[in-house]
Amino acid sequence: MSLFRRPSAEPLWRDEFSVFSDDERYVSRRQFAKFLVLASLGMFVGNLWILVRSWFTRRPLYPAATIAQADQIPIGGVKLFLYPTPKDQCILVHTSADEYVAYSQKCTHLSCAVYYSAQYGRLECPCHNGAFSLRDGSVLQGPPPRPLPRVVLQRRGNQLVALGMLVEAEAGRG
Amino acid sequence: MADAREPGRSKGLTAIDGAMALIVVLLLLQIWLLTTTLENFLAGYKETTLPAAIVSGLIFAACIGLYFFINGADVERRKH
Numbered sequence: 001m002s003l004f005r006r007p008s009a010e011p012l013w014r015d016e017f018s019v020f021s022d023d024e025r026y027v028s029r030r031q032f033a034k035f036l037v038l039a040s041l042g043m044f045v046g047n048l049w050i051l052v053r054s055w056f057t058r059r060p061l062y063p064a065a066t067i068a069q070a071d072q073i074p075i076g077g078v079k080l081f082l083y084p085t086p087k088d089q090c091i092l093v094h095t096s097a098d099e100y101v102a103y104s105q106k107c108t109h110l111s112c113a114v115y116y117s118a119q120y121g122r123l124e125c126p127c128h129n130g131a132f133s134l135r136d137g138s139v140l141q142g143p144p145p146r147p148l149p150r151v152v153l154q155r156r157g158n159q160l161v162a163l164g165m166l167v168e169a170e171a172g173r174g
Numbered sequence: 175m176a177d178a179r180e181p182g183r184s185k186g187l188t189a190i191d192g193a194m195a196l197i198v199v200l201l202l203l204q205i206w207l208l209t210t211t212l213e214n215f216l217a218g219y220k221e222t223t224l225p226a227a228i229v230s231g232l233i234f235a236a237c238i239g240l241y242f243f244i245n246g247a248d249v250e251r252r253k254h
Contacts, residue, residue: 026248029190033244036197040237043204047223047230050211054220108216146217167218 060084062164067151068092070100070158078116080105083151083162090151091116091123092160095134100160102151103137109144123148186251193240193247200240204233 016031018024067081073094081102083090092102093116103123105113112127122140123132130142137148152163211226 025187026190026251029187029194030244030248033190033194033197033241036194036201037234037237037241040197040201040204040234043201043208044227044230044234046208047211047227050208050215051223051227054215054223145213167216 062162065162066159067102067153067162068160070155070160073100076118081162084165089113090162092151092153093123093134100153100155101134102153102162103132103148104151104165106148107144108139108146108148109142114148186247190244190247193244197237197240200233200237204230207233 016027018027062084065083067083067090068079073079073092075094075096077094079092081090081092082088083102089105090102091105091114092100094100103114107114107125107127107130109125109128109130112125114123114125114130114132116122116134117124117131120131122134123137124130125132125142125144128143130144131140132138132144132148133140137150139145139147147168150166152166154161154163207226207230211222214220214222
């Protein structure tokens with residue numbers, strides 16, 4: 001604490017508790033400035049934490065998993081599934097005759113579950129009226145800051161197989 | 175009753191207020207930097223994290239410098 005101890009011959013209590021009302025203006029400003037500097041330290045630590053996470057986080061290995069039978073979903077139909085872990089809910093939409101798209105169901109704003117709006121042909125978040133494109137998961141409206149992570153799909157015969165997840169940078173949607 | 179030391183004291187107080195305003199501006203910049211870095215990181219753009227951390231560290235160093243300036247101004251004021 002000596003770093004923040006004032007270089008004064010006065011005892012600490014005199015530094016921090018002013019006797020005269022005039023001095024109080026200085027003491028309160030100095031203490032508030034100390035609070036601001038500590039907040040600045042917090043921001044710096046936050047940035048360092050992100051840096052460390054970016055260095056040590058490896059791209060996860062996604063398992064291949066059969067998520068649906070293609071002929072069981074009509075055009076415009078939807079199926080919810082869990083991928084890549086049982087905690088990650090995703091949504092599969094049969095958009096046209098031979099086209100399926102799947103995205104994470106977790107809204108990138110505050111993680112509410114998005115749903116498919118057949119009326120507007122897009123994915124919508126009911127919490128704050130966010131909307132995502134069905135084509136590439138990009139944000140169409142509302143507060144979500146990022147597109148939905150996309151599930152990489154492959155059709156194997158009648159089976160729809162999930163092969164991985166793509167976030168914005170990997171999908172080249174920046 | 176008017177304080178004979180008031181002009182000097184007032185000047186010191188203005189300098190401290192200016193330094194504090196600068197710290198607030200720097201802190202707001204740092205908050206913005208942290209949120210945008212986090213957004214980019216979550217979107218998969220990892221190349222921005224290192225420059226953001228460096229700039230954030232520089233801003234923190236500047237805040238420390240301004241804090242010592244405020245401390246110094248307070249000490250000077252106590253001498254008078």
